[in-house]
Amino acid sequence: MSTNDNGKKSFLTDLKEHPVKILALIYPYILIIGIGIGLFYLSKTNQVGNNLISPALIDTTTVQDLPLIKPSTAPAADIMSLSQPNDALVAKGKIIYTTNCVSCHGADGKGDGVAAGALVPKPRNFTSLDSWINGPKISGIFKTLSEGIKGSAMVAFDVISSKDKLALAQYIRKTFVPNPPEDSKDDLTDLAKKYKLSVGGQSSGQTAQGQTNPGQIPIKDAMVLVEQDSQEKYQKIIDVLKQISSDPGSGADIFNKVVDDKIKALTMLSSTDEWHNNEKVFVDLIVNELGQDGFNDKVHFLSDSDWDTFYNYMSKLL
Ligand code: HEC
Structure with a gap:
């Protein structure tokens, strides 16, 4: 057979x-x-490895430091005005309720929050007037929040300010409690006395006590302060630093040249007065711990007369 x-x-x-x-x-x-x-x-392949899964831990190195807050004393919460119906207070109460109370008392106030299941006794059902212990008056709710209820999961909420406790009371009464009973004037004045609130705007003598806020400083500053072991010393160093930076003299020039970490260097020098009246001790102190004491190796290039100038200058400052 041909195939061709x-x-x-x-x-x-x-x-x-x-x-x-x-x-x-x-x-x-x-x-x-x-x-x-x-x-x-x-x-x-490089994309496969690249952060397709978000990190489980927050990178704290990028978190902003705490803002500086000056210490202050807030005026005592005025029970007479804060117990009057007040929409702003109710709105604030709702926010605090949502973050702190919903888990047990539920968004509808029925005591059926997600954490309520296993609790004995059950969280209070605010929509019924039955079986309250301190009661749904403002003074009752304030007491519950201040002292908690023994033998139950209802603990005292110390972190909530007096004003916010009153906001919570207003929110709960207005939103959940049917025909909530009113506080008498005596209820409110007794409450004010017991919890050091003010009555009718007049801070009633020794009884009214504002809430003190101790203030806060950024962590990085706090760490410097801790190293200083006293605020007074720290202030002195800051003053000296200011002086040096506004001083055109050759003493200041030398300081700026031989110092890497000004606060560290000044802290070291101010931590002892051994070197006062003794230039040799001064030189040894600086040179011996070079690098760790805030000074750098440019000190090796100082002439004898530079050292004299520098020593006299620092003696004058510290
Ligand atoms: C961990 C769960 C839990 C959380 C969170 C919680 N509660 Fe309670 N609460 C309870 C329980 C349980 C009771 C009932 C105590 C009892 O019957 O002995 C209760 C009772 C109460 C009562 C009724 C007191 C009375 O007179 O009988 C009030 C008012 C109240 N809580 C308010 C609040 C507020 C406001 C918050 C949020 C700031 C809050 N609770 C957060 C568990 C909780």
Whole structure:
């Protein structure tokens, strides 16, 4: 049988007779596609490794430091005005309730929050007047929040300010409690006396006591302060620093040249007065702990007269 006059036909016939040969035909294409897919994944490997999963811990190095807050005393909460119906207070109460109370008392105040299930006794159902212990008057709720209820999961909320406790009381009474009973004037004055609130704007003598806020300083400053072991010393160093920076003299020039960490250097020098009246001790102090005491190795280039100038200058300052 001749295959030369019709090569195409014989090729197809050949394939029909040996179907396995088709593999040889498509093999190069499979290879090319495979290499293509491989190259594609290789080019993406850096993305696969790159933060596709968000970190479980917050990177604290990028968290901003605490703002400076000056110590202050807030005026005592005035029970007479804060017990009057007040929409702003109710709105504030709602915010505090949502963050602190919903888990047990529920968003609808029915005592059915997610954490309520296992509790004995159950969180109070605010929508019923039954079986309250301190009661749903403002004075009752304030007492509950200040003292908690013994033998239950209802603990005292010391961190909530008096004003915010009154806001919570207003919110709970207005939103959940049906026909909440009113406080008498005596209820309110007794409450004010007991918890040192003010009555009718007049801070009633020794009884009214504002809430003191001790203030706060940024952590980095606090750490410097702790190193100083007293605020007085720290203030002195700051004063000296100011003086040096406004001083054009050669003593200040030398200081700026040989110091890397000004606060550290001044702290070291002010931590002892051994070097007062003794220039040699002064030089030794600085040179011995070089690098750790805030000074740098440029001190090695100071001439004797530079040292004299520097020593006299620092003696005058510290
Ligand atoms: C961990 C759960 C829990 C949280 C959170 C909680 N409570 Fe309670 N609360 C209770 C329980 C339990 C009772 C019932 C105590 C009882 O019956 O002895 C209760 C009772 C009360 C009562 C009724 C007191 C009375 O006179 O009987 C008030 C009012 C109250 N809570 C307010 C609040 C407020 C406001 C908050 C948020 C600042 C809050 N609770 C957060 C569990 C909780």
